[in-house]
Amino acid sequence: MTAAVRAKGAGKTNVDRFLTVLRVVMIGFIAISLVAFIAQQIAPENPFAEWRHGDEGATRLSWAQYRGLLVTGISQGAMYGLIALGYSMVYGVLGFINFAHGEVFMVSAFTGFIVSTKFDAAGWWEGAAFFPAIIITVALCVIVSTSTAVIMERVAYRRLRGSPRLIPLITSIGVSFFIQEAVRLVFGPGAKGYPSNPDWLEERLPWLGIEVKKLVVIIIAAIAMAGLWYFVERTKTGKAMRAVAEDKEIASLMGIDVDKTIVKTFAVGGAMAGVAGILWGILFRSVINTTGFLPGIKAFTAAVVGGVGNLGGAMAGGVSLGGAEALGPLMILEPWGIPGVSQLRDAVAFTVLILVLLVKPTGLFGERLSSEERA
Amino acid sequence: MSAVTASTGMPTAVSKGAFDVDWRQIARTGGLLALGLVFIALTGMPVGLDERTVIEPWLSLGLLSLTFLPFVLGYTVGHEKVLEGVAAKAKGARDVVAGAAVGALGGLGLSVLVVLVDNFDLRDPLVNWSPQLVEMLSFDQSVGFGFVAWIAISGALGAAGGALHVLPHQVRRAVVxxxxxxxxxxxxxxxxxxxxxxxxxxxxxxxxxxxxxxxxxxxxxxxxxxxxxxxxLGERRAAYQAASGPAKNRQTALFIAAFSLAMIIIPLVTGKITQELMANVGIFMLLALGLNIVVGLAGILDLGYVAFFAVGGYTTAVLTSPNRGPDWPSWVPTLDGPGGWLIALAVTIVMAIFAGLVIGAPVIRMRGDYLAIVTLGFGEIIRLLFLSDWLGGYFNGAQGITNIPSADFGIFEVKGTDPRSVFYLVMVLAAISIYISWRLEHSRLGRAWMAVREDESVAEAMGINTVNVKLMAFVVGAALASFAGAVFSAKVGSIFPTSFLILVSIVILVIVIVGGMGNIVGVMVGALGLVGVLGGPKQPGLLQEFSEYKLLIYGALLIWMMLNRPEGLVPNVRRSRELHQDEFLQDAWLRGEVDRDESTTEAEASANLADGLGTNGGAS
Structure with a gap:
C-alpha cells in the first residue's frame, strides 16, 4: 500500500534514490555481463575478455557443457519448485513463511535413506525388484513428510493463529532448528549415503546425452505438479483451500471447516516436499541433517520469484532459479574473470531473491494473496 | 487472563472423589509424555549426560533429563481453564490420581522401549539404540526390573507433580x-x-x-x-517499578553500582575457565544488545545479523593482522602498535555503519517476513564472499586471517590468552552499548521505533519517516555488532568464515527472545542464562556436557517461548501489552471499564483498549 502511494510521486527519499541506482547498477551489470559472455562465446579473444582474463583468454563452452549445466539446473530447480509449492500454499492460506518447510523435505530424504538402505540390504535396490522397492520408498517418504508437516501445524502453529505476523515465523525458525537437531541426535551426525542407483538410472540417453536420473526427476516433478494443480483447481477440497486463502471468515461462513482445510494445506505441501526429498536422495545420493536448510531457502526464493500464492509460478520460479543458479555464475560472473565462480552459486541464488524483490516484488507471474496478507 | 481467573474467585465445586478425572485428557497427556520420554531417550541425552552428577550418587543429569518431564506434565495435567460462570472442580486427591496416571503411562513408554532395545537391534538408523541405554534404563539390573521401575518412578513423579496442585499456593511456591x-x-x-x-x-x-x-x-x-x-523481593520490585523521579533514579543508580562492582570483582577471584566463560557471555551480550534494537525496539526481524559481526571481525582483523590477504594495497596500514586497536575499532564502526546502510536500504521497504529471509540471504552472501577464492587475496578464504594481535591500548593490553582483560574490555563496550540503547530507547528516535513496531501505517500517518527510522535501527544495530566482532577477533586471534554461520544469528535471536524483546535487562539475563549455562554456537557454557544437545534445547526453547510467553522472561511492558491485547481488553471489560460487547470491530476494540489502559494508569 505504502509503496503504491509513493510510486505516484509523493516525493522521493534518499533511500528511493539509492534503490533506483541499485536497480540500474544491478541490471546494467547483468546486461554487460551477458553481452560480454555472448561475445566471449563468439570470439574468445575480444578486448573485454583479454582485459578481464589476461593473456590466456576466456574459455568457450561446448554445447555439451551447456546442456549438462542446464539439465542439472532444471532438475534441481524442479525440486525447488516442489518444495516451493508448500511455502506458497501455506503463505497463501496463513500468511506466514513456514521456515521449517525445508526440514520436511530433509525428513523425507532421511526416510528415503533409511528405507533404501534396508531394501539394498535385502537386495531389492537393483534389477526388477527396484520398481516395487522405489514405489514403497516413495510412499513411505510421502507419508512421513506429510505427517511431519501436519504435526508441525498441530503442535506449533495452530495456537498462533491471529498473532502478530512475525511470531509464527520465529516459531518456525525454532521448529526448523529443533527438527534438524533431533534428526542429528537420533540418527547420528555426518552425511548418510544412499545405496548406488541401478545402472540404467546413471546412464545417459543416447540421443540427448542427458542422464536418465535427471530426466526421471524432471518427469516425476512434472507429474506431481500436475496432480497438485488438479487437486487445487478441480476438486472440492482444493476449492475450499482457495476459499480459505481468500478470506478465512467468509470461508467458514460458507460452511468450510477452516482448521481442517489448513491441515490439508500443510499435508499437501508436505507431500510435495516428500516427493522432492526422495528425488533429491536419488539425484545426489547423500543426505545430512542440514540438507533441508539451503534448498528450503532457495525454494522460498523460487516461490517469491514465481509470485507467492501462485502454484504454477512456484514451479516456474523453481525451474528458473535452478537454471539461474547453474548458469548464472558462468554467464554473469565468469566473464569478469572472477575465479572459482561455482563457489558463489548460493550467493547467486540469494542475489536473485534480492533482485526480484527489488525490481518486481510481486514475482514474475504475480502474487495471489488476499488483501489482508498483502498489507 | 489473570484477571479472568481472579475475578471468578469462587469455585463452588462438588468433588465426586479421587477418580473423578478426565480420562481422555490423561490418556492424551500420558501418550505425549511417553512419546517425549522415548524421544529424549533416543536422542542419547540420558546416556550422554550420565557422567555429570547433580546429586551424588543417585541423580545424574542424564537421569534428570528423563525424570523432569513426568513431574512437569503430572503438574500441568491438573490445570483447568477456569471459565467465567462455570464452577471449577475442587482440588484434591483427583489431582494426584491424574498425575500418577499420566506419569505411569509415560513410564510405560520407557518400559516398552527398554524391552524393545534389549530384544531388537535397530542400531543401524538409530544411533542411540544401544546396550548402554538398556543398562542405564534398567539401573544395571534385569530388564524386568527396569520395566517395573520406570512405571513406578514415573508414576510417583507424576503423582508428586499432581500433588503440587493440592498444596496451598505458598507451599507450592516454596517447593518449586x-x-x-x-x-x-x-x-x-x-x-x-x-x-x-x-x-x-x-x-x-x-x-x-x-x-x-x-x-x-x-x-x-x-x-x-x-x-x-x-x-x-516481588514487593521490592513492584515498589521500584511504581517509584518515579529522584527516588527511582537513586535506586537505579544503586543497582547499577552494585552490578558493576560485582562485574569488576568476580573476574578477580575466579579462575581462567570462568573468566573465559564470562568473556563469551559478554560478547554475546554485546551482539544481543545490538539485535535488541533491531528486533526488540524497531520490530525488524533481521536473521542475517551475523553479517555485521563478520564485517566487524574481518575489518579489525584486516587492519591489525600482518597475516591478512596479500592483495591489500599498501596504503591500508597494519595497526598493530599501541593504540592501533582503537583506530581499527573506529574504522570498524564506520565500516559496519556502511554495511548497515548498504544491506538495510534495499530490504527496508519489504514486508517483515520477506525482510527476514532476505537478511538471512545477505548474511549467507557475506560469509560466502569471505570464503570465496575471488576475494581470497584479501581474506584468505577458508584459511581465514590468523595472527591477529591483541588489543593494545598502550597503557594496558587485552590479550586473548588472558580472558580477564577481555572480559573487562567487553564490559566497557557493553556498558557503552547499554548506555546507547537506553538513551535511544527513551529518545524521539526510540519512540519512533516503537511506533513503527506496533503499527507502521499509523506511525507513518503520525508523520514518522518509517524508512529512515528503520534504517537507523539497522545502522545502530550494525555498529553494536561490530563492537562484538572487533573484540571477538582480538580475543580469538584468528577468524574464519565458519565463525560466522547463520547459526550465530539464530542463537542471538533466541537470546533476545528468551530474555525479552525490547528490554535491556532481559537481553542481559538471556545472554547470561543461555550462553552462560548452555553455551554459545561454538563456545561451551557451564554445562559443558550439554554442548551436544544445546542447539536442540535452543530450538525447543524458541518454540516454547513463542507459544507460551512471547514477551520473554523479562518483558518489555509495552511489548507484552501488544502481544496480549485480547487479554488486556478482557481484563478491562471485566473491570467494567469497557462497556461494549464483544461485537465491537477491531478499531473500536483498540480504542477501548486505549481507554481501559488510560483509566488504569497503565499499571499492570
Missing amino acids: AAILAVLLTAIFESFLTDVIDQLEFLYASRGGLTNVWAVVVFVVAMAVSLSGGGEK
Whole structure:
C-alpha cells in the first residue's frame, strides 16, 4: 500500500534514490555481463575478455557443457519448485513463511535413506525388484513428510493463529532448528549415503546425452505438479483451500471447516516436499541433517520469484532459479574473470531473491494473496 | 487472563472423589509424555549426560533429563481453564490420581522401549539404540526390573507433580523454589567453587551435591521462601517499578553500582575457565544488545545479523593482522602498535555503519517476513564472499586471517590468552552499548521505533519517516555488532568464515527472545542464562556436557517461548501489552471499564483498549 502511494510521486527519499541506482547498477551489470559472455562465446579473444582474463583468454563452452549445466539446473530447480509449492500454499492460506518447510523435505530424504538402505540390504535396490522397492520408498517418504508437516501445524502453529505476523515465523525458525537437531541426535551426525542407483538410472540417453536420473526427476516433478494443480483447481477440497486463502471468515461462513482445510494445506505441501526429498536422495545420493536448510531457502526464493500464492509460478520460479543458479555464475560472473565462480552459486541464488524483490516484488507471474496478507 | 481467573474467585465445586478425572485428557497427556520420554531417550541425552552428577550418587543429569518431564506434565495435567460462570472442580486427591496416571503411562513408554532395545537391534538408523541405554534404563539390573521401575518412578513423579496442585499456593511456591535451588546449586558447581574455594564442601569429589547438602539447600531455600523471601523481593520490585523521579533514579543508580562492582570483582577471584566463560557471555551480550534494537525496539526481524559481526571481525582483523590477504594495497596500514586497536575499532564502526546502510536500504521497504529471509540471504552472501577464492587475496578464504594481535591500548593490553582483560574490555563496550540503547530507547528516535513496531501505517500517518527510522535501527544495530566482532577477533586471534554461520544469528535471536524483546535487562539475563549455562554456537557454557544437545534445547526453547510467553522472561511492558491485547481488553471489560460487547470491530476494540489502559494508569 505504502509503496503504491509513493510510486505516484509523493516525493522521493534518499533511500528511493539509492534503490533506483541499485536497480540500474544491478541490471546494467547483468546486461554487460551477458553481452560480454555472448561475445566471449563468439570470439574468445575480444578486448573485454583479454582485459578481464589476461593473456590466456576466456574459455568457450561446448554445447555439451551447456546442456549438462542446464539439465542439472532444471532438475534441481524442479525440486525447488516442489518444495516451493508448500511455502506458497501455506503463505497463501496463513500468511506466514513456514521456515521449517525445508526440514520436511530433509525428513523425507532421511526416510528415503533409511528405507533404501534396508531394501539394498535385502537386495531389492537393483534389477526388477527396484520398481516395487522405489514405489514403497516413495510412499513411505510421502507419508512421513506429510505427517511431519501436519504435526508441525498441530503442535506449533495452530495456537498462533491471529498473532502478530512475525511470531509464527520465529516459531518456525525454532521448529526448523529443533527438527534438524533431533534428526542429528537420533540418527547420528555426518552425511548418510544412499545405496548406488541401478545402472540404467546413471546412464545417459543416447540421443540427448542427458542422464536418465535427471530426466526421471524432471518427469516425476512434472507429474506431481500436475496432480497438485488438479487437486487445487478441480476438486472440492482444493476449492475450499482457495476459499480459505481468500478470506478465512467468509470461508467458514460458507460452511468450510477452516482448521481442517489448513491441515490439508500443510499435508499437501508436505507431500510435495516428500516427493522432492526422495528425488533429491536419488539425484545426489547423500543426505545430512542440514540438507533441508539451503534448498528450503532457495525454494522460498523460487516461490517469491514465481509470485507467492501462485502454484504454477512456484514451479516456474523453481525451474528458473535452478537454471539461474547453474548458469548464472558462468554467464554473469565468469566473464569478469572472477575465479572459482561455482563457489558463489548460493550467493547467486540469494542475489536473485534480492533482485526480484527489488525490481518486481510481486514475482514474475504475480502474487495471489488476499488483501489482508498483502498489507 | 489473570484477571479472568481472579475475578471468578469462587469455585463452588462438588468433588465426586479421587477418580473423578478426565480420562481422555490423561490418556492424551500420558501418550505425549511417553512419546517425549522415548524421544529424549533416543536422542542419547540420558546416556550422554550420565557422567555429570547433580546429586551424588543417585541423580545424574542424564537421569534428570528423563525424570523432569513426568513431574512437569503430572503438574500441568491438573490445570483447568477456569471459565467465567462455570464452577471449577475442587482440588484434591483427583489431582494426584491424574498425575500418577499420566506419569505411569509415560513410564510405560520407557518400559516398552527398554524391552524393545534389549530384544531388537535397530542400531543401524538409530544411533542411540544401544546396550548402554538398556543398562542405564534398567539401573544395571534385569530388564524386568527396569520395566517395573520406570512405571513406578514415573508414576510417583507424576503423582508428586499432581500433588503440587493440592498444596496451598505458598507451599507450592516454596517447593518449586527449593527444587530450583538444588538444581541451580548443582549446575553452578564449577562457578561457585571457582569464586569461593571454601564452598567445595558442598560437593562430592566426583562432582555433584552430596546427599546431606542437597537436603540442606532444599530446606534452606524452602524456609526462605516460606518466610516470605520471594514475596519481599516481588514487593521490592513492584515498589521500584511504581517509584518515579529522584527516588527511582537513586535506586537505579544503586543497582547499577552494585552490578558493576560485582562485574569488576568476580573476574578477580575466579579462575581462567570462568573468566573465559564470562568473556563469551559478554560478547554475546554485546551482539544481543545490538539485535535488541533491531528486533526488540524497531520490530525488524533481521536473521542475517551475523553479517555485521563478520564485517566487524574481518575489518579489525584486516587492519591489525600482518597475516591478512596479500592483495591489500599498501596504503591500508597494519595497526598493530599501541593504540592501533582503537583506530581499527573506529574504522570498524564506520565500516559496519556502511554495511548497515548498504544491506538495510534495499530490504527496508519489504514486508517483515520477506525482510527476514532476505537478511538471512545477505548474511549467507557475506560469509560466502569471505570464503570465496575471488576475494581470497584479501581474506584468505577458508584459511581465514590468523595472527591477529591483541588489543593494545598502550597503557594496558587485552590479550586473548588472558580472558580477564577481555572480559573487562567487553564490559566497557557493553556498558557503552547499554548506555546507547537506553538513551535511544527513551529518545524521539526510540519512540519512533516503537511506533513503527506496533503499527507502521499509523506511525507513518503520525508523520514518522518509517524508512529512515528503520534504517537507523539497522545502522545502530550494525555498529553494536561490530563492537562484538572487533573484540571477538582480538580475543580469538584468528577468524574464519565458519565463525560466522547463520547459526550465530539464530542463537542471538533466541537470546533476545528468551530474555525479552525490547528490554535491556532481559537481553542481559538471556545472554547470561543461555550462553552462560548452555553455551554459545561454538563456545561451551557451564554445562559443558550439554554442548551436544544445546542447539536442540535452543530450538525447543524458541518454540516454547513463542507459544507460551512471547514477551520473554523479562518483558518489555509495552511489548507484552501488544502481544496480549485480547487479554488486556478482557481484563478491562471485566473491570467494567469497557462497556461494549464483544461485537465491537477491531478499531473500536483498540480504542477501548486505549481507554481501559488510560483509566488504569497503565499499571499492570
